Amino acid sequence: MVVRRSLAGALAAPLLLLAACGGGADSIADPPISSAPTSSPTKPPKQESIESFIRRWVNEDTRMQNTGNTAEFRSMSKGCDGCDAVADRIEAIYKAGGRVRTDGWSLLRSYQSAHHGKTRTIELLVDSAPTAYTPSAGASLRHLQGGREHFQVRLIPTAHSWLVTQFVQVDS
Amino acid sequence: MRFGVVIAFLIGIMVIAPEARADAQSCGGSGDLNSESVKCVKSGSETNDYIAGHSEHTYSIRPACGVGGSALCHEPAACNIDGHDGSLYNVYEDAQTEPLPWQACLTNAEAVKLGALTPDLVLRAFRRLSWPDSGLVVQPPKGKTLVNFDTNFYTTNSDPTTHTVTLIGQRVTIEATPTQYTWHFGGDDADGTSDLTTTDPGAAYPDLRVTHRYIRVGTVTPSVDTTYSGRYRVNNGPWRAIPDTLTVPGAAVDLEVVSATPHLVGY
Numbered sequence: 001m002v003v004r005r006s007l008a009g010a011l012a013a014p015l016l017l018l019a020a021c022g023g024g025a026d027s028i029a030d031p032p033i034s035s036a037p038t039s040s041p042t043k044p045p046k047q048e049s050i051e052s053f054i055r056r057w058v059n060e061d062t063r064m065q066n067t068g069n070t071a072e073f074r075s076m077s078k079g080c081d082g083c084d085a086v087a088d089r090i091e092a093i094y095k096a097g098g099r100v101r102t103d104g105w106s107l108l109r110s111y112q113s114a115h116h117g118k119t120r121t122i123e124l125l126v127d128s129a130p131t132a133y134t135p136s137a138g139a140s141l142r143h144l145q146g147g148r149e150h151f152q153v154r155l156i157p158t159a160h161s162w163l164v165t166q167f168v169q170v171d172s
Numbered sequence: 173m174r175f176g177v178v179i180a181f182l183i184g185i186m187v188i189a190p191e192a193r194a195d196a197q198s199c200g201g202s203g204d205l206n207s208e209s210v211k212c213v214k215s216g217s218e219t220n221d222y223i224a225g226h227s228e229h230t231y232s233i234r235p236a237c238g239v240g241g242s243a244l245c246h247e248p249a250a251c252n253i254d255g256h257d258g259s260l261y262n263v264y265e266d267a268q269t270e271p272l273p274w275q276a277c278l279t280n281a282e283a284v285k286l287g288a289l290t291p292d293l294v295l296r297a298f299r300r301l302s303w304p305d306s307g308l309v310v311q312p313p314k315g316k317t318l319v320n321f322d323t324n325f326y327t328t329n330s331d332p333t334t335h336t337v338t339l340i341g342q343r344v345t346i347e348a349t350p351t352q353y354t355w356h357f358g359g360d361d362a363d364g365t366s367d368l369t370t371t372d373p374g375a376a377y378p379d380l381r382v383t384h385r386y387i388r389v390g391t392v393t394p395s396v397d398t399t400y401s402g403r404y405r406v407n408n409g410p411w412r413a414i415p416d417t418l419t420v421p422g423a424a425v426d427l428e429v430v431s432a433t434p435h436l437v438g439y
Contacts, residue, residue: 065205082210089209102204114252121252128204147203152213152253169207170253171199171214171274 003130048161054110054153058126061086062104065131068094078156082167092172097137103129108148119165124151190332199274212274215253216282219263229265233288234406235261236275261288289340289406291415298390298402298414301335302424303348305422306398311377316428322383325355326374327396327422348418352399357384358392358427386429393424 048056057076064073070087077083093100105126131144140153153168199212213402215220223231236249238261248262258279262271276286283290306327311318317323355368366384374382386392402414 036422061206085209085211086206089205102203105204105206113255114257116250116257128206131204133205144202144204144208149203149207150411151210166249168211168213168251169199171212171218 011029046160047157050112050122050155051110053155053162054122054124055107057093057153058107058124062102064090065100065102065104068099077164077167078165080164083164086167087121093133093135096135098106098139100133102146105129112157113152118157120155120162122153122155123170124153125149126151127149184372185194213251213253213277213310214274215256215258216258216276216278219278219282219286226265230347231286232264233261233278233283233286234264234271235288235290253277259283259290261286261303287340289344291343291412293339294344294346294404295414295416297337297344298346298348298404298416299418301337301346301348303333303398303400303418303420304329305420306353306373306396308394308396308422308425309376310394310425310427316430317386319386319389319429319431322385323427324374324377324378324380324383325357325382325384325394327353327398327425328373329398330373331370343408344404344406345408346402346404347411347412348400348402351397351401351417353382354397354399354419355382355384356395356396356397356424357386358424389429389431392427392429394427395422395424397421418420 021031031043055074060073061075064087070089070091070122074083074087090100105124105128107124108127109123113121113123126149128149129148130146132139132141133144140149150170150172152166152168152170153164155162156165157163178259181205192292192332199214202208208392251260256277256279258277261276261278262285263274263276264271278286278288280290280292284293306329309326309328311324312318312327330350332347334345334347336343336345338344350373351371355370357366357368368382368384370382372381397419399419400415403411404414405411433438
């Protein structure tokens with residue numbers, strides 16, 4: 001644990017240094033966000049694949065944490081208590097003058113574990129990068145160590161994409 | 173000296189190697205802001221392990237609400253863990269009113285073993301309880317009707333019936349509402365219309381809503397079966413739908429179908 005904390009601190013230090021130098025969010029490259037499927041005037045847009053949606057959602061999660069802008073992340077879910085809880089937490093941090101720096105998740109593996117009607121259950125095995133954040137203006141810096149984690153999302157289809165309806169962590 | 177360099181090198185690897193932070197996080201960890209914010213879900217075996225490891229406490233479980241939130245619960249939340257379908261349960265320690273910060277994804281059998289009041293248990297109680305059959309009223313009255321004539325049928329059994337029972341030590345109110353009626357008009361009509369299913373209980377003359385025209389004279393034994401939809405609530409909590417219906421057969425009544433010959437009785 002001591003090693004982990006030291007490591008998290010070591011990893012977070014350059015991030016903070018950059019932030020302190022005025023680089024702020026601009027100095028940390030935002031993760032790429034894939035654009036929405038383009039549509040031609042004559043052909044209806046294709047249904048976005050689950051894989052593409054998950055990548056976009058994971059990227060949006062990271063972008064939300066680094067910017068405090070939760071609108072797009074919220075728009076990708078419906079009735080999802082877990083999604084709202086994360087977005088509420090990020091909003092509360094930025095509203096209080098805090099900020100978050102993380103490289104977010106690297107997807108190690110994702111697979112569909114269940115399929116009921118139109119609902120798909122997707123397991124997400126991720127390697128989470130360390131997170132450094134200040135919960136409010138002037139508060140001391142906090143570190144979350146990251147590591148391998150197992151999450152699960154439930155998806156329902158929309159006309160051209162998907163919505164997250166459940167987001168939980170699985171104890172494994 | 174050389175040994176010291178090797179040791180320092182190995183320590184350096186241990187400190188900078190990514191694996192140093194790559195241990196799998198259990199839900200108790202704080203890997204990131206996602207894991208700090210979302211609910212943790214444990215499987216049945218992990219839940220049992222947790223309970224076994226905290227033998228100084230007692231635990232109870234209650235279904236977590238999936239649709240509508242706890243105030244307007246319509247159905248328990250479905251889950252799937254380790255490839256098993258189940259329902260999500262909140263876990264309560266001792267007499268705490270707030271559940272533990274994680275939820276258990278349990279199959280019906282696992283939930284029953286842990287003493288949960290599951291929808292399946294309520295469904296069994298719903299089936300075991302006695303619900304009223306529908307008394308059939310036929311018009312014209314007195315057990316006689318005419319051939320090729322609209323005979324009227326109805327029942328007055330249309331209101332919900334409730335029973336309160338104790339299941340797993342909890343007070344459960346089960347309410348059954350007639351939602352469908354299957355009318356058996358009896359006989360062996362050649363027109364194939366001797367059965368009819370409606371959501372309407374029918375009505376007394378002159379409001380003819382459920383009628384049947386017999387095409388042969390003889391004795392028939394019509395009846396009406398009642399299909400109930402149920403809902404339940406625990407300790408006056410929010411209502412939850414019972415995920416199945418129950419059909420109660422009705423008692424048959426004797427009905428004589430006769431023909432009428434016109435007689436001139438005056439002028």
